[in-house]
Amino acid sequence: DIQMTQSPSSLSASVGDRVAITCRASQGISNYLAWFQQKPGQAPKRLIYTASSLQSGVPSRFSGSGSGTDFTLTISSLQPEDFATYYCQQYKSYPLTFGPGTKVDIK
Amino acid sequence: QVQLVESGGGVVQPGRSLRLSCAASGFTFQNYGMHWVRHAPGKGLEWVALIWYDGTNKYYADSVKGRFSISRDNSENKVYLQMNGLRAEDTAVYYCARDGGGTIPTSPHYWGQGTLVTVSS
Numbered sequence: 133d134i135q136m137t138q139s140p141s142s143l144s145a146s147v148g149d150r151v152a153i154t155c156r157a158s159q160g161i162s163n164y165l166a167w168f169q170q171k172p173g174q175a176p177k178r179l180i181y182t183a184s185s186l187q188s189g190v191p192s193r194f195s196g197s198g199s200g201t202d203f204t205l206t207i208s209s210l211q212p213e214d215f216a217t218y219y220c221q222q223y224k225s226y227p228l229t230f231g232p233g234t235k236v237d238i239k
Numbered sequence: 240q241v242q243l244v245e246s247g248g249g250v251v252q253p254g255r256s257l258r259l260s261c262a263a264s265g266f267t268f269q270n271y272g273m274h275w276v277r278h279a280p281g282k283g284l285e286w287v288a289l290i291w292y293d294g295t296n297k298y299y300a301d302s303v304k305g306r307f308s309i310s311r312d313n314s315e316n317k318v319y320l321q322m323n324g325l326r327a328e329d330t331a332v333y334y335c336a337r338d339g340g341g342t343i344p345t346s347p348h349y350w351g352q353g354t355l356v357t358v359s360s
Contacts, residue, residue: 133301168284176276178346178348181345219284221284227298230283230284231283
């Protein structure tokens with residue numbers, strides 16, 4: 133199975149900050165990676181697919197990059213509605229696997 | 240618009256069974272793979288199972304293989320998760336999700352609001 137790790141596990145940031153979350157796969161997954169945002173009590177929302185493609189309707193301050201084993205989700209200017217937990221997920225092979233999550237909260 | 244509504248959750252004793260259902264609308268159901276994903280209290284997301292658009296291929300997380308079974312009824316626009324031999328660690332909110340790809344699945348895209356399964360004596 134492909135293991136996914138994320139760093140940091142949590143971070144505190146202010147509105148307007150640039151934030152970067154990294155995700156690493158235990159083996160190469162090409163660009164078969166998605167990023168999700170989840171707020172408490174809500175279903176997850178897919179932000180990015182194929183590592184860098186922005187889901188329709190998602191603000192352009194979100195961007196994804198990377199290929200192979202190392203990936204990054206960047207929020208260019210953090211907004212109040214962005215405080216949430218973010219997960220990466222690989223879909224290169226089964227079973228699909230999520231990273232452990234990165235919680236972004238208010239400094 | 241895409242709508243997914245899960246049902247069937249509840250409190251169940253360890254070792255017993257439960258069947259979750261997900262009713263889909265707003266898209267051509269028979270064209271998409273369907274996932275189940277769960278979120279245990281205080282933990283991260285865990286992908287559980289996937290069934291291809293036509294039901295020919297099914298895949299499972301190691302933690303549920305041999306105990307859970309995914310199925311679908313394309314005439315009723317429904318997907319199911321049969322859960323047998325339930326354990327305390329299966330306690331979670333279970334989400335039904337439509338795949339983001341076409342006939343070749345990718346990752347979950349549209350999600351339901353989830354149904355809570357609690358395994359406790």
